[in-house]
Amino acid sequence: MTIILDKQQLQLTILRLAHQLAENHVDLNDIVFIGLQPRGVPVSKLVVENIQQLFPNEKVKYGVLDITFYRDDVRSELHKANTTDIPFSVEGKHVVLIDDVLYTGRTIRAALDALQDFGRPKKVELCVLVDRRFNRELPIQPDYFGKAIDTLGSQKVKVEWDKEEVILY
Amino acid sequence: MQLSTKHLLGIKDLVPEDISLILSTASQFKEVLQRPVKKVPSLRDVTIVNLFYENSTRTRISFELAEKRLSADTINFTASGSSVSKGETLLDTVNNILSMKVDMVVMRHSASGAPHFLAKHIPAAIVNAGDGINEHPTQALLDAFSIKEKLGTLEGKKIVLIGDIMHSRVALSNIYLLKKMGAEVMVAGPPTLIPKYISEALNVKVEYNLKKALEWCDVANVLRIQLERQNQVLFSSLREYNLAYGVSKKLLDGLDKEIVIMHPGPINRGVEIDSDVADSNQSIILQQVENGVAVRMAVLYLLAARGN
Numbered sequence: 001m002t003i004i005l006d007k008q009q010l011q012l013t014i015l016r017l018a019h020q021l022a023e024n025h026v027d028l029n030d031i032v033f034i035g036l037q038p039r040g041v042p043v044s045k046l047v048v049e050n051i052q053q054l055f056p057n058e059k060v061k062y063g064v065l066d067i068t069f070y071r072d073d074v075r076s077e078l079h080k081a082n083t084t085d086i087p088f089s090v091e092g093k094h095v096v097l098i099d100d101v102l103y104t105g106r107t108i109r110a111a112l113d114a115l116q117d118f119g120r121p122k123k124v125e126l127c128v129l130v131d132r133r134f135n136r137e138l139p140i141q142p143d144y145f146g147k148a149i150d151t152l153g154s155q156k157v158k159v160e161w162d163k164e165e166v167i168l169y
Numbered sequence: 170m171q172l173s174t175k176h177l178l179g180i181k182d183l184v185p186e187d188i189s190l191i192l193s194t195a196s197q198f199k200e201v202l203q204r205p206v207k208k209v210p211s212l213r214d215v216t217i218v219n220l221f222y223e224n225s226t227r228t229r230i231s232f233e234l235a236e237k238r239l240s241a242d243t244i245n246f247t248a249s250g251s252s253v254s255k256g257e258t259l260l261d262t263v264n265n266i267l268s269m270k271v272d273m274v275v276m277r278h279s280a281s282g283a284p285h286f287l288a289k290h291i292p293a294a295i296v297n298a299g300d301g302i303n304e305h306p307t308q309a310l311l312d313a314f315s316i317k318e319k320l321g322t323l324e325g326k327k328i329v330l331i332g333d334i335m336h337s338r339v340a341l342s343n344i345y346l347l348k349k350m351g352a353e354v355m356v357a358g359p360p361t362l363i364p365k366y367i368s369e370a371l372n373v374k375v376e377y378n379l380k381k382a383l384e385w386c387d388v389a390n391v392l393r394i395q396l397e398r399q400n401q402v403l404f405s406s407l408r409e410y411n412l413a414y415g416v417s418k419k420l421l422d423g424l425d426k427e428i429v430i431m432h433p434g435p436i437n438r439g440v441e442i443d444s445d446v447a448d449s450n451q452s453i454i455l456q457q458v459e460n461g462v463a464v465r466m467a468v469l470y471l472l473a474a475r476g477n
Contacts, residue, residue, distance in 0.1 A: 066197065069209035069470070078171045078474040080190075081197035089205075117206035 005166040013146040018050030028058045036099040037066040037082035044098035070110035091119030102128040105140035176295040179304035180345035194467035212241040222248040222278040235465035294472045309342035311464040324351040329382045332392035339433045357382035361403040390431040391442045417443045
């Protein structure tokens, strides 16, 4: 067990991601943030809260997306479906997908499919807290990442929100 | 985590966890149905046959829509106009269809137990869409979903089923489901339409006075008088039935609370329920139909996910 990010590092990393996103998207009218259910929700909430603090006079658009029905392994393993709540159109918008750990890339593949059902975004970017390089099964890379790490397929990366740590098992 | 059963033959075979899983999955599908594109690719590789040996409007359209919105391929079969009239047996018909690589069978039949018979003889997953006077599980699930949506929970709620309990598969499935989920259940109607030992057999309250039943309940699920299944005279006339057991505006206005009115359809207006009640704000009859698609998507999705 190794701690990848401790409490303070985690807070700083999230703050940095928020600043990077804000730096690249000064006009908040065209940008929407979407957290991926279930584990991308806590991190996306924190990132969006930090961005909101940088722009106190504007409302940051934020939704959550569940990709269960778009998975490529629907028939081999049952995953419990979670709530999707996207209370705005993504037509013509810049969408930033936010998740906790990028691993095989299959979740993001499914999320890109799911997103199409809410309109045609102008651009989609990916922001993750932890990028597990060298484990990708699809050609998907993050535009923003908190920390890139090299792991074995047999290892697990978990964000422990109660302890506010990212741990490699 | 998955359903405990390979088929959905009846609510009788389900455990409470199955019911909760179906209802929670259905609420996610309900959100899918509000999207600009009301379709998900989950069952792209699944072919489903809708086998209807008995008439149906709602259930059939609802299943077909549910299948299409899950991206499944569908085939529709109706007994009339098929080789059934040439003497082909149920099992032969189904085996012929299955030999064309069909994965699931949605089936309605006038004989109670027909889907249970099929389940013993064929490898495909079977969804009972109503068998004789036995069960109509997806109707009970969508009824439960609609009650939960309206009242927040099923636990502790008082639900009365009114009318032709004897011939109603909706009643039996509802009783099983509501009891499993901790609701209190009463059946009300004329003694000739209520099975004699139902209170001992299924642990439900029995009431022959409609007004008392309505005073007791939070939700009244009004059932259709199934004239096509009655082969003897069980009440003297539809008009008399309406006078004694028809749910009227006047009766509802006389209660000290606003109860929820449900009906599985098709409605016989002016018989078991008056038009102004069926169309009132208290009635969630059309919401039931709307929820039917999401609930059936959940059932098909969960059974297909269990398939491999």
